[in-house]
Amino acid sequence: MSDQQMTIHLKVWRQKGPNSKGELVDYTMDDVNPHMSFLEMFDWLNEKLMKQGEEPIEFDHDCREGICGSCNMMINGQAHGPQKATAACQLHMRQFSDGDTIYVEPWRAKAFPIIKDLVVDRSAFDRIVEAGGYVSVNTGGAVDANAQLIPKKEADIAFDYATCIGCGACVAACPNSSASLFTGAKIAQFAHLPQGEPERKERARAMVDQMKEEGFGDCSNFAECEAVCPKEISITAIAEMRREYVKSLFD
């Protein structure tokens, strides 16, 4: 891997506040190290902007290791950028070439209003979870781990769905801005576990209804969500959500 510095042209969406008019602003960096992560490149750019007395670019980030789901940005028209199964924070500049022009835009959806620059408000997801994405039990003393046996296969499926980090890439990449993959994953993770059983029906209905309430679009089965999901959550989550919903109608 070459250590040669690269020149990168950026077109970054800048927007002062929720109601301001935004625009793409050009930045050129001629000293990008290929080992930098995409966010480190932004840190580097922001440092320079601040030295020049300009306002730094606002972007969300926290863990920088692909587990918190806050680093949302559309990179060259793809949610989290071009690398499969990778959140923007785990993307490295070596994925790009010297002289590349890179578009960086915020998630676009009515349900994810822009706060500033690349930062959007994803609390719509929180409200979908609040509608039913939990198990209400009073936990007493810790139960023996092996008291309730769950087949390995079921546990694995539930775990796969549970890896969703709520980043919103599925919505951002969806031509319809549908939240079906996220909601599907949150419903399906419980559908495979005994703990999810008691509230199964109310959960499916409430979460599906909330998704519409928040203003996300309908799903047209484009499956673009699965392609961009950093956790590679399959659209079988959506099929499961639909099954759960239909089952919930019959007592």
Next chain:
Amino acid sequence: MSKFKAALQSQVGRKLITGITGLGLVLFIIVHLLGNLSYFGGPEAINTYSHTLHELGGLLWAARLGLLVFFLFHIYLGISIWLEKRRARPVGYESYNSRGVPSRQSWSARSMIITGVILLVFVVFHLNTFAFHDFQTTVINGVEMHDVHARLTEVFQHEVYTISYVLTMVLLGMHLRHGVWSSFQSLGWMSRNSNPVVYSIAYILGLIIAVGFIGLPVSIYFGLV
């Protein structure tokens, strides 16, 4: 009951109905195609087929009514889903690219609203050309019946009609390429393993149906039959 009403308006219900009505329409299309193919059996075959169909009377009307209801629901939901999509993202991207497989964002997937609307317009013209046409009659085995064979032969002599018919059938194939697969996913019938299989079947089915429908007008136009 209100539970079911709410369900029909939910995002899951809307897709379910789109899928069920879509699959119903595909069944109709397949039967229609088989009927068309009877043209190749000569005037007697297709005219008798059409006559037998019309002899069904009440049953035929029930089927027509069902078809109309399916069609209307499918159109209503298709347009509504498209409108919702526009509402859900008022400001679009400057740059947007599909990530590719496993994405199913094909050409046919993205153009469902366009192919759908063109098919709707086509159906109106098509009904006018055939179903509502005042047919000549012919006598086969002593029975007087509509001469569907003559009408088809006449219509597909016309360049404009033949070409627009062929093009529309290509669009129909595209609509089914995404539609059939999508219906199965909407009905929750898809697992991780069946997904690629159903996706390929939808492709083949779309292709067969398009080629099947195109065969007749092309054969008539070029005098192959």
